[in-house]
Amino acid sequence: MEARIAIAPSAEAGASHGRLGSSDLDLDRRRPGIEEAVSRGGGVNVPLADADGLVWLIPGEPELLGATLEAHPRIGWVQFPWAGVERFAASGVFDRPVVFSCAKGSFAGQVAEHALMLALACLRSLSLQARTPGWCPVDPRSLHGRRVTILGGGGIAAELVRLLRPFGCRVRVIRRRPEKVEGADETLPPPALPAVLPETDVLVLALALTPETRHVVGAAELALLPPQAVVVNVARGAHIDTGALVEALDAGTISAAGLDVTDPEPLPDGHPLWADPRVLVTSHCADSAEYVARMFCERVERNVRNLLAGRPLEGVIDPAAGY
Template sequence: MSVRVAVEPDCWRRPVLAEAVARGGGTVCTPDEASALVWAEPTQAHLIGELVDANPGIEWVQLPYAGIEPVVDIVTARPAVEWYCGKGVYAEPVAEHALMLALAGMRGMATYARASDWAGPEGRNLLGASVTVLGGGGITESLLRLLEPFGCDVTVVRNRPTTMSGAARVVGPDELSQVLPCTDVLFLALALTPDTAGIIGSAELAALPDHAWIVNVARGGHIVTEDLVEALQAGQIGGAALDVTDPEPLPDGHPLWSLPNCLITPHIGNTPEMGLVLLAERVTANVALRVAGAPLVGPVYLDLGY
């Protein structure tokens, strides 16, 4: 099967993604000649619908996003087009970042990095810790592999409670309240949907042990920020290590910036430079699959929210 692919818009990512199309056996062309579109600029999601509408020959679109929040309305309005996102593409660097945040938080880096004198000892081991992971996708799969040498007792909370390699147990969301009281580290690695927005609020924070750390590499909207601030200020939990926040970017002067038990990185679990190589691999794979007439990887499921 011949696959003609437009790579748009013109930006610094375009040459790499165009090469990825060619490696998959596709032909790079202009949008009016294309049967497929690879979207190259994540910051210009608002232009995708306009380009697709202007070029009715486009049958499927490869999006650069792992989550579909930026394009839900665009995808919903165009059901005749096949949409594929970057779910799983960025899992390994994000999982690596999550592990780093957990270690930094538990070992007191938020305090030591701000210290201006020789501080006293603090910290807990990740070794042998009780870990709970919310979400059962690619980030969780990668994180479980990274956690193996630490000998953690891992519980995964996901919609489909089927076994996962590296997890001692997998439970459904209705059992979250039962696992939180014995959790040393809580990782958030799930998609943001109406069902998961605010999944961690005052009740969940109160259920955690007072030494527990929360690591969020998913979306800031999973945590009720006001409740988190109160819990951190009161010493209700050990701390929070956040690569994502709500709101995002976190405003100057927000209480989270100054809390000694809060560690923040500016949504860099996957940087543009890291992500481009990984997205290119997905583009090559999906173009090759379409050439072969096989199902593509990463279809968007609007009913599930990812």
Template sequence: MSDAPTPRDPSAPPRIAVEPNSGRAESLRAAVVEGGGVLADVEDADALVWADAARADLMPGLLARGQQLRWVQLPFAGIENYVHLLDDERTWTCGKGVYAPPVAEHALALALAGLRHVAGYAREQRWSAPVGRNLLGARVTILGGGEITASLLELLAPFGATTTVVRRRSTPMPGADRTVTTADLHDALDGADLVVVALALTPETEGVIGAAELDVLPSHAWIVNVGRGRHIDTDALVAALDAGRIGGAALDVTDPEPLPEGHPLWTHPRAIVTPHIANTPEMGIPLLAARVTENVRRFARGEPLLGLVDVDAGY
């Protein structure tokens, strides 16, 4: 399918359905109107803006009712819950790039907290010995070549870190010292002081960090995951932490998720866990609303939309 919808008559504003009726829907309806769209029921709509990432189960029924839908906007960059619904009959967009700056900021915070032993000091009840490493001049490997990585590279620039990006293609990533393909993953991990996982979850990336990859890392290395929990083999990670084979892990996403009470990662002295809050709803809704407004404007003019989903790749 073409990247852009068929040009519309500018005098006929696009009819947009916003579903389901969740807490986020009101803001997104306002965003549709700001973009020049007209709110409509899904049966009469040209496009569908999805308002609740937790209710992907409702989408098949709405798609069946909206036979004329030409564009579907998904709320998050991660679309693994919707992959089975993708088709070539509609243009699909997602939140690619929308949340990248706050997620990159959180990745940097986790990296500094890990390397600087902030969590360990916070758990102490008495003055303790000095521990920690600099991010300044560190060797950083980032898995993923999307907008989070692009934002993170900008944040890392003042630290003078040597950065390697691992992605599907070896196309150079602006701001990275080196860009390699996943075939060179082990080489990119070897000698890294910090590894950041910022991938889309696909069958190819699930379990990309397992025991073999953890064994390649230096014993002081920290791994930060702001992608999806299933990118890392949790059992292998816990074993590596227990054995002191890596410096630590700072995770905003886990497998399983939510992480159960009593799981060893919660209290592990080498682990930091945050509950998938690199981008909170309060931070994210204004950002998503701005994307929806812009895409409605583009849809009305027949221009290429932002955040296009690669239907074949599944992200």
């Protein structure tokens, strides 16, 4: 058995397409690494017409992917380089009899580090300190012993739970699946969120964006948080109702926010979140270009091996869940 893998766009068409997720490496530099990953996994790099597997690098064009699969019915597996695939899910392309896998979990290490950094920065008022052009003593708040609630139970949450261990935090994870997240004090279903929020000092969003999770944190949820709470988002901007967040900060409903993602994104010049000294925005840069490229190539290599061995693939997308 062979694993014949194509990469789209082709080398000839690659120049017309943009960035791969948060990576600014151009396609010409990425392609050799992906081709090597396919070969290391035991696969064969082939043109699209000969492929039974496809690495899809074209962002934001689900209709083009659908047309490609229609024209090449031998393709039974598609690998995406991103963790978030909400545009493809909304298009209905996942309804095809094809196995789709994405990069969910691949970038958890750096993203969890970023979430921890944002939480510490919020608790210690680093944004205010950095913006004040003078001596500005502010009492810090410690992360030790804080009550942390993580929305999402995937790779980022699992890694963040591990990073929080030395701080002695009480960690609750809210996730759709019932399996317990190792190291968390509690793993709870989504309906438990309203009961947990009043007992939350740090709320971290690390979940997939679906129609059900859009604005999962809005005015009602923010109102349930205690006034000392901080909100950290390293997932998707649309998880938070931005207008409600601005109002909650203005009213003192919460104390601070650390945002690697925003809605809209990029956050427009002049938006009130830019001027708020309690808010730290890091412009969707939780993971580096080199790290993304390296982790993705490792995922491709392992999945090609898994395909050849008949083992389950990593990062398989659940069409019903949309991620």
